[in-house]
Amino acid sequence: MVAPPRRVRISTVSSARDPLFRRAFSLYAAIFPASERIGREYFKNLFEEKRLGLLAPFNFHFLVAHEGERVLGFISGTYLAIANLGFVGYLAVRPSVTGRHVGSRLRQRLVQLVRRDALAAGHPRLLGMMGEVEEGNPWLQTMRRRGALALDLDYLQPSTDGTAVVPLVLYLQPTSDRRVRFLSAPALRRVLYAVYRRLYRIRFPLKQPEFRRMLRQLEGRARVGARRLMSPAPLPAKARAARPKQVPKGVPRVD
Numbered sequence: 001m002v003a004p005p006r007r008v009r010i011s012t013v014s015s016a017r018d019p020l021f022r023r024a025f026s027l028y029a030a031i032f033p034a035s036e037r038i039g040r041e042y043f044k045n046l047f048e049e050k051r052l053g054l055l056a057p058f059n060f061h062f063l064v065a066h067e068g069e070r071v072l073g074f075i076s077g078t079y080l081a082i083a084n085l086g087f088v089g090y091l092a093v094r095p096s097v098t099g100r101h102v103g104s105r106l107r108q109r110l111v112q113l114v115r116r117d118a119l120a121a122g123h124p125r126l127l128g129m130m131g132e133v134e135e136g137n138p139w140l141q142t143m144r145r146r147g148a149l150a151l152d153l154d155y156l157q158p159s160t161d162g163t164a165v166v167p168l169v170l171y172l173q174p175t176s177d178r179r180v181r182f183l184s185a186p187a188l189r190r191v192l193y194a195v196y197r198r199l200y201r202i203r204f205p206l207k208q209p210e211f212r213r214m215l216r217q218l219e220g221r222a223r224v225g226a227r228r229l230m231s232p233a234p235l236p237a238k239a240r241a242a243r244p245k246q247v248p249k250g251v252p253r254v255d
């Protein structure tokens, strides 16, 4: 196993003026395609809303892994109070240090913070962590073996620049020893609404055809459990180009 880089620190960023944020933002712009990126203004607003206590009982976190001033990676995430779940927004690690547990450490730290949010919101424990992932991503299979639920819903990630809506899988990773086997349809509806409204800042989710399509899938269902997954297979080059979550292949050099 490759040893993690030495002296890696994980710091919480709470201002867009923080130099760590500025460097993490350059990494973000280099790694994620335009259809998945949200402008600097988005983060600036979230930091300000958090500072003023306007997000409670929801919360937002932005963590940066760095060696001194050199940013190695970052993660952003939200506590979705409406369902007592954490939601991973963006996670990226500098290509030259991938595979050395930086991503995993960022994720673990995010979970710690979101657990605290759950306690502060009056819950005895956090229900789990959610996020969006490509159906064929091998990490999703690993997560399922560890007890995560890939939800049986054709999830559509809204495009952040109005170009491509991205079909992905929503996963739910339990954060306690209680395995989660389903979400109730009303809870999932609220999660989807919170993701569109609070994370992607879409003013009227119900006006988005992709959002309505997801709600239609919930009609008549009491709960949503696990979906059957395709086995992870390498996508043909054309499909890869059309699916922005498969970023590592086309990641521009940022080192």
Ligand SMILES: CC(C)(COP(=O)(O)OP(=O)(O)OC[C@H]1O[C@@H](n2cnc3c(N)ncnc32)[C@H](O)[C@@H]1OP(=O)(O)O)[C@@H](O)C(=O)NCCC(=O)NCCS
Residues within 6 Å of the ligand: 031, 088, 089, 090, 091, 092, 093, 094, 097, 098, 099, 100, 101, 102, 103, 104, 105, 107, 131, 132, 133, 134, 137, 139, 142, 245, 247, 248
């Ligand atoms: C995915 C990525 C963050 C992995 O970084 P890394 O430092 O090599 O990660 P590690 O060495 O810690 O190994 C895997 C860890 O990455 C994280 N990870 C991998 N794929 C992931 C995914 N699709 N979504 C969320 N987390 C993921 C997990 O935390 C995993 O550790 P865990 O299973 O113990 O929780 C990195 O390759 C990267 O920046 N890729 C491009 C951007 C990207 O695809 N981000 C994920 C979706 S937003």
